[in-house]
Amino acid sequence: MKGRFSWFNATSITFGFAFLYIPILLLVIFSFNESKLVTVWAGWSTKWYGSLLQNQGLKDAAWVTIRVALMSATVATVLGTLAAITLVRMGRFHGRTLFSGMIFAPLVMPDVITGLSLLLVFVALGFDRGFWTITIAHITFTMCYAAVVVQARLQDFDKSVEEAAMDLGATPVSTFFQVTLPIIAPSVISAWLLAFTLSLDDLVIASFTTGPGATTLPMKIYSQVRLGVTPEINAISTILIGIVTVGVLSAAFFTKRQTDRAERERRKAFGATG
């Protein structure tokens, strides 16, 4: 859609983004506050970051969280990519409606239901609750997000490239690895990053499926937030926001550079023949 970009449009965008970003900016700024009071400014200081380093419980929780996120994002990306191929390339098969239901329902399912039902299945299967059960739980809900991200890319690329490869004698497997995967690679990377941050952020599902000894960072933050607002929480939040921002921006940059390069090469190819 194009049209006049009016004052009304500019104002609604400005107010909208102010609403989205002011709370986050205040949180980041006040993590550098000298005072223990989170809403009264008393000068710059990085002492709350220093006190984070002293907090062994927080460091342990961060380590558990990162391990869970790395593990679950990787498995979820593989399963999600397979699921995306199933949705876009496999046509009709028995159980297709059930399959797409199981991909889309977790995207909107309230966390308390997902958490409770996963816990009960772990109890029924006799799994020891802890690191592995959180990881399995995170794979389950993040793979659906990964599937949706990869599916969007698979849908709008030209299927005839795959068909050409197979006409030239490539097997479906080698076609996938040599033709399809390089084309969808940026979306697979975005899917991995999304799965990673969703796992990093999850409180409710992890709380249900954890066991003794496995406390994740959001669980730690939650138990402190319930006691009140402290500058340490602002500091740890700022670090997490920083990691996510750098990750998202570099993924966007990477994708843009790749599409720019593809565009340039296409122009060059047409220029050469024309």
Add this chain to the structure above:
Amino acid sequence: MRARISDLKRWYVIGAPFLWLLVFFLIPFFIVFKLSLSDVATAIPPYTPTFSWSKGISAFISQLDFENYTFLFSDPLYINSYLSSLKIAFFSTILTLLVAYPMAYGMARAPKSWQPTLMMLVILPFWTSFLIRIYAWIAILKPEGFLSLFLIKLGLISEPLQIMNTTTAVYIGIVYSYLPFMILPLYASLEKINPSLLEAAQDLGSQPWRAFWQVTFPLSMPGVFAGCLLVFIPAVGEFVIPDLLGGSDTLMIGKTLWTEFFNNRDWPLASAVAVLLLLVLIIPIVLFQRQQEMEREAGR
């Protein structure tokens, strides 16, 4: 690809995600249902199964125990939690739509070169921790928080505002955290609208406002529909927002379920709460799936 790969080989691709979701997403619901028919006990895990499948179908039916469900319906706390969750989710969905629509509309009309950046700015908060974004609002809304301090300084109010720990705070929290979920589908459908349709309407003498209601808004309906479902369904079962921003009088079913499970350790009752919540949400969830499938078909 479809014509070349045999059915058996297709299942190499379909099999792994299908089985995974079957075991860890679908089957768990049956276990939740089964447990909701059990009694609570002081044990690990804290319940006694009231029935087993092995004794035949008539013995199975006679063992069914709907005690937890009759309890849910006899205690007004639970009914009120369900109703109040639906009400809060409904009104916050409408509020989110009202905030998101002008933004998505402005984004779709912005110069093409700005659009990727604007998209990025919407996506970034969506990737940032939910918990942290809710936490950020505590410092704003509490009586000695930023909002009250700011308004007092401006001389608009003399007493601190009492928003924290009220249902108003829950509305603000839901609108704030679910806003990107509403903007993205709205933007996607607004961006697709062909500008010549609007020009045609205006050439034929339609006022801009009328052209909006008769051309733009109907064409953006798929986005409105998807966005509303993406906000409404998870908001009904929301736990973090009512727990951190709401007060003791803010009843929401997700919080009730959490309390039954973690504080009262009543797993069977928590399961019954979950089963009823799922029954309430099953129709919107099916609508959401249909809508996503239709989008996919249309995208080919």
